[in-house]
Amino acid sequence: GRGFAFQRKRKIERQYRKLLKKRRQVHSQQDNQFTDTYPEHLKHLYLAEEEKLKKRRRTPHDSVSSEEKLNKAADGCGVYGYVCLMIISVSRTRTFSSRPIVTQEKFKNKTSNQKAKEEYEKIKAERARKKEEAEKRKQQREEAQRLYKQKKMEAYKILSKKTKKGQPNLNLQVEFLLQKIQQNT
Numbered sequence: 001g002r003g004f005a006f007q008r009k010r011k012i013e014r015q016y017r018k019l020l021k022k023r024r025q026v027h028s029q030q031d032n033q034f035t036d037t038y039p040e041h042l043k044h045l046y047l048a049e050e051e052k053l054k055k056r057r058r059t060p061h062d063s064v065s066s067e068e069k070l071n072k073a074a075d076g077c078g079v080y081g082y083v084c085l086m087i088i089s090v091s092r093t094r095t096f097s098s099r100p101i102v103t104q105e106k107f108k109n110k111t112s113n114q115k116a117k118e119e120y121e122k123i124k125a126e127r128a129r130k131k132e133e134a135e136k137r138k139q140q141r142e143e144a145q146r147l148y149k150q151k152k153m154e155a156y157k158i159l160s161k162k163t164k165k166g167q168p169n170l171n172l173q174v175e176f177l178l179q180k181i182q183q184n185t
Contacts, residue, residue, distance in 0.1 A: 155176065158172050158173070158175075158176045159172075159173055159176065
């Protein structure tokens with residue numbers, strides 16, 4: 001019959017087919033991942049940039065004679081020639097990559113991306129400066145308000161004092177006014 005076991009079997013088969021289909025898609029994506037595909041309208045720019053980089057990388061150190069030296073050094077290693085060749089080439093590339101490849105031309109001609117980054121950094125710095133100034137103004141305002149309230153409270157305490165009979169203490173009020181006049185002059 002077609003009981004639950006049959007349905008379970010069909011479900012597992014469907015999942016297996018889905019998995020196979022996903023794997024095929026992943027493999028096709030991985031193959032395309034390592035090929036350089038540039039948009040048509042910008043292709044000439046990317047290719048020109050590649051050529052520039054290739055020309056910069058060509059130095060006397062990378063000439064054919066250095067390749068021959070590497071091969072001779074690898075032959076001298078015997079059985080492990082390939083491993084020696086790999087170690088030598090890795091050490092050579094490591095020293096090569098540590099050298100800066102910056103020319104004066106790079107400083108003169110900035111790409112639009114570099115210009116945009118600089119513009120963004122300027123705007124960012126300006127915003128940070130404005131934010132800092134606003135924070136300073138806010139702190140000064142809060143400090144001024146705190147001092148104002150403190151003075152107000154002291155004046156209120158002095159002016160609101162009463163005598164034993166509940167009458168306003170005129171002596172303290174006159175002293176307060178005298179202090180105020182002396183501070184103004």
